[in-house]
Amino acid sequence: MRETLLELKDVALTYQTKTDEIQAVKNLSFSLKEGEFISVIGPSGCGKTTILSLIAGLMRPTRGTIKVAKGNAHFGYMLQKDQLFPWRTIEKNIFLPLEIMKKFDKAHIAYAEELLKKYGLYEFRKNYPSELSGGMRQRAALIRTLSFNPDILLLDEPFSALDYQTRLSVCNDVYRIIKDEGKSTILVTHDISEAISMSDTIIVLSKRPCTVKYVHEIPRGGDSPLKRREREDFHKWFELLWKELNE
C-alpha cells in the first residue's frame, strides 16, 4: 500500500472583490499517493490553477484542510512558460531555488549538476536560455524544479506554450524524468489526450465553483506517454472524458 502524501478535505475558497464575492472552489477532496501521477482537467476558467496555488500554500483555503504527510514538504512548481531568467545562465537558473532556500551548498549543487548531466543539459550549463530551443528550455525548467529535491511536483499546463511536435516529445521526456526521479505529481491541463497519456489518475472538475466530478484510474502498464497514445482504449477514454467535461 503506497503512502498518502497529500490530502485535500472539503477545501473551499472564496475570493473577495470590490463588487462581488466569488466562490472559486467548494467541497474539493482528493488525495495524492507516493509516486502517483494525477491529472486535473476541467472546463476553462474553473479554477484549476487556483487549486495548485492552494496546495503550494500561496493561498489559504477559506474552509477545509490540506494535509501534507511529511510535515512541511517542498513543492516543485512548474508553469506554462519556462520562466527561466534571461540574464542567468542555465546553470544559474537551476541553482535559483537553492539560493532562495539557502541550500546553496556543495551537496545540493552536486545533486543539481548530476541532474544536468543525466538529462543532457550539462554542456549547455554556461549558455543563456535564449540560446536553447523551446523543448530544452522546458527541460531546464523541470530540472530547476527538481534541483531542490521536492516531494511533490505541481505542473500548471507546462506544455501548452510549445508547438505540437515539441510538445509530444517534451511530454515524453518530462514523464521519463519524473518517473526516474520517483516524484509524485499533480498536473493541471486542459488537454485531454495529454492527461490520458501521462496519468495514473484523472480527476475531472466541474464548472465554478469547482469540485471533483469524476475520478478515473487509467490502466497504463508502464507505457510511455507516446506509447499510451497508441493503445486501443485511448479513444474510449478520450470520448468519455470529453463527454464528462461538456456535461
Place this chain on the structure above:
Amino acid sequence: MKKKTVTQKQFSADHIRYLKKLRGRTAVVWTLGLGILAAALLLWQILADTGAIDVFIGSSPKRIAATIVDLVRNDNLFYHIGITLYETIVGFLIAVALGTLIALLLWWSEIARRVCEPYLIVLNALPKIALGPIIIVWCGSGSKSIILMAVLIGIIVTVINMLNGFLAADKDKILLLRSMGATKFQILRKLVLPGSVKTFIGTLKIDVGMAWIGSVMGEYMTSKAGIGYLIVYGGQVFKLDLVMAATAVLCVLATMMYLGVALLEKLLVKNRS
C-alpha cells in the same frame, strides 16, 4: 542553436557580396550625415561672407571657432566647462540615486505608493523652473541652487520610470519565486532589480538630458560661471558669437555624456535578451 565559439567559416561569394552591401550602406549614411553638416557650415560661412547674414546677429562658423579659441586663451573656457560639468554630473547622480531609492520604497509599500501618487502627478506636471525664486531664496545664488534645480528636474522622471520598471516584473516569475518560499527582499534581489537593468539604462539616458536642462537653466537663473552663464552673458551684451560658441561647446559636452551612458549600457546589457 547559437554556438558561443564562432568557427572560422568559408563565406560564399553571395555572403561576401551581402556584407559589402551592408558596409556600403553604412558608408552612405555616414557620408550623408557628415556631408549635411559640412554643407550647412559652408553655406552659413558663405552667406556671412557675402553679407546675406548679418554676422552681428547670425555669427558665422569662423567667428564661432575664433571665439572658442579666444575663450580658451583669455577666459579660461575649461574653468567654465568644469563648473557646468560639476553641476550637471552631481545633479545627475543625486537625481538617479535618490530617485531610484524612492522608487524602491514605493515598490515595496503599496500604501506608500498610493499615498504618493497624486504628489508625483502634480510634481511631474509642475514646470520646475517655477520653483526658481524659492530655490534661490533658500539656497542662495551659486552651485548649490543650480544642482538643486538639476536634481528637481531629473528626480521625478526617475521615480516614475523606475517604479514602472519595478512594477513590470513578470507576475508568473514572482509566483514561481513565492512557490520556492522567497521573501519580498529575495524577490527584489533575484528578479526585480536584475530585471530592471534595461529600464535603468533608459532612465539614465533621459536623466542625462534632464541634468543638462537643469544645470543650464539653473545657470540662467543665478551664476557667475559656467557654460549657461556664458550663454546668458553673451545674450545680455549682444555677443551672438559667444552665445553660439558656448552652445556648440554644450552640444559636444552633452553628447559625450550621453555616449558615456551608451557605453555603460553595452557593458551591462550583454546577454540580456
